[in-house]
Amino acid sequence: MIPTALPPMAPLLDETPVSNVLCDPPTALPANSSTSTSTPNSSSALNIASIVSNPDQVSASSTGRNGVHVSNSSETPSGTVVIVFQPGQEHIVHMVAEVLGKPWTTETAISTLSKTDVVVAGVVTDNLERSLEGCDRASVILVNTHSVEDGSAPDDALTERCDYEFLYSRTPFLRRDLTRFLSLILGQTRPHEDLRTKTRTNFISTTFPDVHAALPNLDILSVGSDAVEIRVDLLVEPQCEGKVPSLKYVGQQLMLLRQHTELPIIFTTRCTKENGKFPMDDPSLFFKYLRRAIQWGVEYVDVELWLPEDIRQRLAEVKGNSVIMSAFHDFSGTWKWTSSDASRIFNESAKYGDIVKMIAMVSTIEENYELEYFRSTIKSRGSGPPLSAVNMGQMGQLSRALNTVFSPITHPLLPMIAAPGQLTAAEINEALHIMGQLPKRDLYAIGSFRSTPQSMFMEKCLNELGLPHSITCIDRGPKGSMESILSQPQFGGASLNPPVATSTSHIPSLSDAARAIGLIDTIAATSPPAAGTNSTRFIGENAAWKGIRATLTRDYVPSAYKVNPMPQPRSSHYEVSGVGSIYTVGFKAYGPLAVGLEPFTSIQSVKLVESPFVIVSALPPEKSLLVQPLLRHYRSNGRASPHSTRGKVYLDLTSGARKGDPLGVARSAGWTAYGAEDVTAWTTVETLRLLVGQNVPFDFVRMASGRSLF
């Protein structure tokens, strides 16, 4: 995953000026040389531009491995993103522009902006009407921003005029939350696309009256969850007990939750008849809250089926990139999966729902079999939205284990269960194992001694999740030894550290990402073994690219990494955020995926670069400080806002004890800096997902790994 063969560079003191640091090392090559100075393995894993874009869509063309086709789903947003800001809050416009890697302006009437230049335009709240005069509304995305720090709420009427609303407070999480919000509303990340490919998905139904109470345990609570549900109807606003929490309170609670979890959020306003607290006398109340959730950029909104059709239809029309979960609950205990009503309800739900949730209270075990039959009939249709269906009550617990689509789960640390019969992720896995649906598998961490702490951590996760699998850590032996492990009857998958080249592996099947990158770091099962046989099929995967992508897209949206130069600014009101190329230190990429990656090898190569968007260093630990002068060199260009550098993102892939403090230097010089620890933690998240199909949140991995890697 991390380059190991690096061009030698003269050891220099930290304070050495950049002109001395990058004197051509003895074996360094001209920047445009096509000859590689690093191993094939190391370099090809690091096409940051395509990694951020989405290497899932990087596939080998029919012409062979060199004809790699990279399709980019992270389209640069078209149109103008108009940020409506409160007087004195202009910094939020700068931040949006930074996150998007776009130029920005504040003084132009929107209608005069060119239709082709993509910019961020800041408009102060009072000027919105005037700024919009004569403007083609379809070509702008209006975002009302509001700082909640002083306890104020945004002007409702203003938000109604806008497409979205972003609430914020100046915390260390602001930038990250903004990135997540923008990535979703602009369709640059589509969490649901990712989740729908998983064989099983769970969501944790939180039941806190106040999200603050959830924060200390949120990481551990969400182990095994793919999404977090906020039960808005269960929130209790101080001094307003017994009343529907205000939009102001709900907005702040949601902001808080989103700042503390990377998981997608499900926004639920459960009505009184369906075990919730939202009153049913005025359906427009639901519209108001659910519409606002869409404006807040929530990933999933739960829309109850009893709501009048025009409300459900209108929500579907304005859903943007949010996903609608249609919800039907029956608590009567007399409703039947075998009745014609079941199909009718599914069909009605499918009209506007991207996912159909159907839940009934039962009192006999047979009703679970009836549900399974209904599930199979829906599946056999082959098209339409996926069905998430469970039975409530103790007798319904079997169905909670058998449901595979967004199973609601609970956790002992929650104040109460959200519905009768809810199970934890571990209980569901244990039940599946007992029923023979989740056979024990022998997993391996194959490679160097470095994999040991990671495999110990994985073992803890297996225990926490109630999974029956074992994990064994073994050194990579002589040639052929891996094949003998793969042929073990109970072999259930492996993580490989360091990874192996696809050309030398004996794994017949490869994922697109592994093929394009040329490395396998995970061997994952694609199908469970048939009873009594070892017919599991395996696929060579690459988890590291997702680790790199997740790291890099925490503070910048994917399209910010596009290597294409930005359009030139048209007036002096613009500041260019300077999206530029990606530069490497300590290694040189080569091969079909190296497009857009340039190495810094000499002082000449530094002189040619005005604003590197990303610098990736993979210097060996004892030389890690050599990058520091370079990071200082690209500090501020004098024109940018105080926190801006001429370079934006610094990724330090040096593993082990670094000499100097390149990350500290980078941060104090204004870079957004990430270390190998971040990439490793995200890669572990992805590895667990590939090996055991379960989600362990990043923050949990980082927390468990402490300061060291694990």
Ligand SMILES: O=C1C[C@@](O)(C(=O)O)C[C@@H](O)[C@@H]1O
């Ligand atoms: O719809 C559901 C499912 C649920 O009712 C359950 O039965 O687990 C729990 C609710 O919080 C959630 O919104």
